[in-house]
Amino acid sequence: MIEFYNRYKKIAWSVLIIIGAPLLVESYFLIIEAVISPNDLFKSDFYHSFFVLIRLKRLIILFLLAVLGTGLFNRFGKETIFRYLYQYRYRLGALFLFGCVLFEIHGSSVYYWENYFQGSKHFETLIGISRSIRSDEWAVNTPMMISQYFNGAAPFPYFSETIRGALTDVFIIYGQPVLNIVEIFRPFHWGYLLLSPAKGLSFFWIGRILGLFFVSFELAMMLGKENKRLAVIYGLLVTWAPIVQWWFAVNGLVEMLILGQLAMIMVDRYFKTRRYGLRFLYALIFLICAGGYVLTFYPAWQIPLAYVFLALLIGIVYENRENIALNWKDLAIIAGLTLAFVCAMGYILVMSYDTILLVMDTVYPGARFETGGGQLYRYFLYPGNLFFVTSRELSFANTCELATFFDFFPAGIILALWVLVIEKKRDPYLILFSISFFILSAFCLVSWPHWLASISLLSHAQPSRVFLAIGFLNLLLLIRALTLIETAFPKWVKGGVAIVTALVISVGSMIAYQGYLDVKMFVLVLLILTFVFYLILSWRKIKMQEIMLGITILIVFVSGMFINPIVNGLDVILDQPLIEMIKETAEISDALWIVDSEAGAGYPLNNLPIMAGAATINSTNVYPNLDRWRLLDPDRSEEEVYNRYAHITINLSNRDEETRFILDSADLITIRLNTRDLEKLEVGYVLSQRDLSGFSNEDVSFIPLKNANGFTIYQLKYAIN
Structure with missing residues (x-):
C-alpha cells in the first residue's frame, strides 16, 4: 500500500511539474515582455487571453525541458544527477558554450536598434526584452x-x-x-x-x-x-x-x-x-x-x-x-x-x-x-x-x-x-x-x-x-x-529573529524606495525574507x-536571470540596407562622416556609421579630441563643455549664427554647427534623417547619394577658394 502511494505521489508530482512549470515560466516571460501585467494573473479571463498571447514554440520547448528534467530525476534520482553535474561541470559548460556560440546566442539589448531603422523587419527576442x-x-x-x-x-x-x-x-x-x-x-x-x-x-x-x-x-x-x-x-x-x-x-x-x-x-x-x-x-x-x-x-x-x-x-x-x-x-x-x-x-x-x-x-x-x-x-x-x-x-x-x-x-x-x-x-x-x-x-x-x-x-x-x-x-x-x-538555535529564537529582521529590512526597503514598493510587494518581501532568515538560522x-x-x-x-534578453545574431544591424549602404560608401572614400540630428535625437544615431566602418567625428567620444574642437572654439571659451567623455549630437544650421557647444548632461553635448564650419572639420559625408538639400550655399553643397531605412547619405562638395 505504501509503495503504491509513493508511486502515485511521484506520478502526480511529475504531471504537475510537466504541466504547471512551463505555464508558470511562460507567464513570467510574458510579464517581462510587457505582454501581460502581474495583475492580469488574478483576473477571471486571464487564462482565455493567456492561451492567445503565448509564444507556442517557446512553450513547447519549456514542456520538452520539463519532460526531460522530470524523466531524468525519476530515472536516476537527484543525488546521481547532481553528482554527474558536479563531476562533468566543465565539460558540460564547454558544450553549452559551444552550442550557444554556434547559434549566436547572447544577452545584448542590440535588438533595440530596430526602433531606429525605418522599414526594418521585426526581430523578436527568444526571451525577455531589449532594454x-x-x-x-x-x-x-x-x-x-x-x-x-x-x-x-x-x-x-x-x-x-x-x-x-x-x-x-x-x-x-x-x-x-x-x-x-x-x-x-x-x-x-x-x-x-x-x-x-x-x-x-x-x-x-x-x-x-x-x-x-x-x-x-x-x-x-x-x-x-x-x-x-x-x-x-x-x-x-x-x-x-x-x-x-x-x-x-x-x-x-x-x-x-x-x-x-x-x-x-x-x-x-x-x-x-x-x-x-x-x-x-x-x-x-x-x-x-x-x-x-x-x-x-x-x-x-x-x-x-x-x-x-x-x-x-x-x-x-x-x-x-x-x-x-x-x-x-x-x-x-x-x-x-x-x-x-x-x-x-x-x-x-x-x-x-x-x-x-x-x-x-x-x-x-x-x-x-x-x-x-x-x-x-x-x-x-x-x-x-x-x-x-x-x-x-x-x-x-x-x-x-x-x-x-x-x-x-x-x-x-x-x-x-x-x-x-x-x-x-x-x-x-x-x-x-x-x-x-x-x-x-x-x-x-x-x-x-x-x-x-x-x-x-x-x-x-x-x-x-x-x-x-x-x-x-x-x-x-x-x-x-x-x-x-555550530550553534543549534531553538525554533522560537529562529522564528522570532527571522520575523523581526525581515520586518526591519522590509520597512527599511519601503522607506528607501520612496513609495515604489506597494502593499503587495511589501507583504511578499516580508514573507520571503522571513522564510530565508529562518532557513539561514537552520x-x-x-x-x-x-x-x-x-x-x-x-x-x-x-x-537577475532575465534582466538581459536572450537573443541570437546581429542581423538587426548587419542585415540592414543602411549599414550596407554606408559600408559601400566608406570603402570608396576614407573621408570623415558626421551624423546630423535635430531636436536632441543624436544619440544613439551618432554611433550608427561606425558599425559599417565609416570614420565618424561625432560618434561617442570616449575622450575628447581637443585639437578638433578648438578649431571651432579658438579662444577655448567653451572647453569645459567639450572636454569630457561625451555622446555628441550635431545639429546643422545654415542660419547666420555662430557654431556653439551646449552641455545637455554630464555625458551629452549638442553642437549647433554652422555649415560654413564643416570644412574646418574636413567632413566628407553627412548622414541625416532630414532633407539637407536646402543647406547648400556658396561655401558647401550637399549632394544626396543614397537613402535607406529613413536615412540619406549626403556627400559634401566645398567651393574652391
Whole structure:
C-alpha cells in the first residue's frame, strides 16, 4: 500500500511539474515582455487571453525541458544527477558554450536598434526584452566592438581610425578587442579575434556567465569546506546578482569579479601543490588575472573590490602558512612572471600614456575626489530588486543605479560576529572580511577627512559604487559563517529573529524606495525574507540547505536571470540596407562622416556609421579630441563643455549664427554647427534623417547619394577658394 502511494505521489508530482512549470515560466516571460501585467494573473479571463498571447514554440520547448528534467530525476534520482553535474561541470559548460556560440546566442539589448531603422523587419527576442536603459551596452560598447571588424586600415587596431574619426585608443578606454599580444589579459575578447561579430559577441556573453559562475563556485568550495550546496548558492547569487546583470557588458565589473576570485583560487592552489609545472601554470593564470583586473580601468569599482580581494589574499596566505616553503624554483617563477608582467604593463603605459593623461584632465569623468557618506538607504535596497525586471518606472533613480547584490543583509555580518564573539572562533577569513566590511561601510555612511579618503584610495570611488563591495562581502561573510557556525538555535529564537529582521529590512526597503514598493510587494518581501532568515538560522540541517538552494534559484530567476534578453545574431544591424549602404560608401572614400540630428535625437544615431566602418567625428567620444574642437572654439571659451567623455549630437544650421557647444548632461553635448564650419572639420559625408538639400550655399553643397531605412547619405562638395 505504501509503495503504491509513493508511486502515485511521484506520478502526480511529475504531471504537475510537466504541466504547471512551463505555464508558470511562460507567464513570467510574458510579464517581462510587457505582454501581460502581474495583475492580469488574478483576473477571471486571464487564462482565455493567456492561451492567445503565448509564444507556442517557446512553450513547447519549456514542456520538452520539463519532460526531460522530470524523466531524468525519476530515472536516476537527484543525488546521481547532481553528482554527474558536479563531476562533468566543465565539460558540460564547454558544450553549452559551444552550442550557444554556434547559434549566436547572447544577452545584448542590440535588438533595440530596430526602433531606429525605418522599414526594418521585426526581430523578436527568444526571451525577455531589449532594454533602452542599457544604452551604454547596445548603443556604445557593442557598436564600438563591431567597428573593430570594419576599421578602415585593418581589423582590430589598438588605435582605431573609425571611432571619433581620428586615431583613438580603444584598448585602454572602453576596452575593445585588439589584435595585440596584450590582449592575453582579456580572454573573453579572444572570440572576437577568431570568430564573426555575432559569434564573438556570443562567446563574450556566455563565456563570462560561465566563467563567473564557475570561479564563484570554486571560491565558495574553498571557503565553504567543499559544501556543494553552499557553493551553488553563492555562485548563483554572484553570477545573477541584479547589480552584475544590470552592468553586465560595461565598466569591467564581471571581469573584476572573475579575475579577482580566480586569482585568489590560484594563490591557494599554488601553495597546495609541490608540482612546479602546476605552480608555473597557477602563477601564469594569476598574472593574467592581475593584468586583466588592472586593465578594467574603472577605479570606482576596482579599489573597493581590491579591499575584498586583499582580505581574501591575506586569509589564504595565513591559512597556508605551513605550506609556504619557497625555493629557487619558486623565486625563478615569481621573478620571471613579474618581469613579464612589468614589461607588458610598461608597454601598455607607453602606448596609452597620452590617453590616460587626457582622461584624467577631462571635466568628466576626470580625476574624482570623493569623501563618502550618505548611503545608509542602500543596505535596504536588495528586496526591491525582486521587481526591477517586471516593473518599468522608478520615480527617483534608474534601476541600474539601485541594483545590488541580493545579499540577505544583515545575516552575514551578524552570523560572522556570532561565530567570532560568541563561539570564539578566531577565523582569519571572518576577521578580515569583517574589517573590510566595517571600513567600506564607514566610507559609505559618513564623510571622511580628505587625508583619510586620500590615503585609503577610496577618494577615487563614489560611495554609491563602493557599496558594491559591501554586498559582495555580505555574501562572503554569510557562506563562511554558515560553514563554521555550530550553534543549534531553538525554533522560537529562529522564528522570532527571522520575523523581526525581515520586518526591519522590509520597512527599511519601503522607506528607501520612496513609495515604489506597494502593499503587495511589501507583504511578499516580508514573507520571503522571513522564510530565508529562518532557513539561514537552520542551516545545520541538510533539508534546510536543500530548501535554501531552491529558494535561491527562485530569487535569481526572478531578480537577475532575465534582466538581459536572450537573443541570437546581429542581423538587426548587419542585415540592414543602411549599414550596407554606408559600408559601400566608406570603402570608396576614407573621408570623415558626421551624423546630423535635430531636436536632441543624436544619440544613439551618432554611433550608427561606425558599425559599417565609416570614420565618424561625432560618434561617442570616449575622450575628447581637443585639437578638433578648438578649431571651432579658438579662444577655448567653451572647453569645459567639450572636454569630457561625451555622446555628441550635431545639429546643422545654415542660419547666420555662430557654431556653439551646449552641455545637455554630464555625458551629452549638442553642437549647433554652422555649415560654413564643416570644412574646418574636413567632413566628407553627412548622414541625416532630414532633407539637407536646402543647406547648400556658396561655401558647401550637399549632394544626396543614397537613402535607406529613413536615412540619406549626403556627400559634401566645398567651393574652391
